[in-house]
Ligand SMILES: Nc1ncnc2c1ncn2[C@@H]1O[C@H](COP(=O)(O)OP(=O)(O)OP(=O)(O)O)[C@@H](O)[C@H]1O
């Protein structure tokens with residue numbers, strides 16, 4: 409479904425500040441894959457998402473989605489079928505607007521050709537969708553989003569993204585700013601939505617346990633390359649210790665025992 413072929417990305421090309429951020433990256437994502445991605449800071453994970461979403465264009469190589477070459481297709485066009493969620497709960501929703509207005513705006517994005525307005529039918533629909541979050545938000549539809557907690561807000565962003573009807577979901581550490589309890593709630597919802605809406609998903613996380621527990625395939629990036637790619641049964645049998653020792657074998661160096669990466 410998503411094919412990245414021989415992707416290279418350099419920033420500040422042909423200047424003394426040139427950096428080579430993505431190196432010879434090849435990745436084939438199948439429909440309904442749920443791929444978790446780990447790797448240290450600066451490994452190139454977010455850059456990979458920027459390339460897939462069209463936020464940046466590769467220095468060389470080809471990106472195709474559903475057999476269409478989108479290498480140079482602009483971000484707003486890809487946004488029709490790609491939903492992206494970031495770490496910061498404030499980014500996904502507009503603070504000064506009510507829940508229902510926020511939901512309406514995102515919903516319209518997925519169904520541009522339809523003439524829809526926030527009438528009773530839409531409100532009922534949003535209400536019924538909000539019940540799925542199990543956070544009581546269905547009774548707070550006229551409140552501003554700024555009144556919600558980080559976890560509630562991220563859950564709402566997730567729901568809104570799903571309602572905009574994407575085929576591909578890109579999650580960039582979307583639970584990292586939440587406390588463990590809220591992170592677990594949002595992860596449960598994430599799994600539920602991915603399955604319920606057959607979303608093809610890539611999820612970046614610094615939480616190794618999450619990366620192992622969720623999804624059908626796991627990638628580890630380091631220095632702009634995919635150095636570990638594990639799926640199916642082999643992924644089911646993975647442990648944090650195994651991943652760390654695989655890293656050392658491949659890179660001939662110790663895995664940075666990043667507290668965040670290992671602690672949770
Ligand atoms: N627009 C840009 N211009 C210049 N350099 C960039 C740009 N975007 C990313 N980089 C550089 O590319 C490298 C990879 O960054 P990226 O954000 O992809 O890392 P990451 O794996 O997402 O890290 P983190 O876990 O910290 O989020 C970094 O060295 C970063 O400074």
Ligand SMILES: [Mg+2]
Nearest residue numbers: 453454455580
């Ligand atoms: Mg990042």
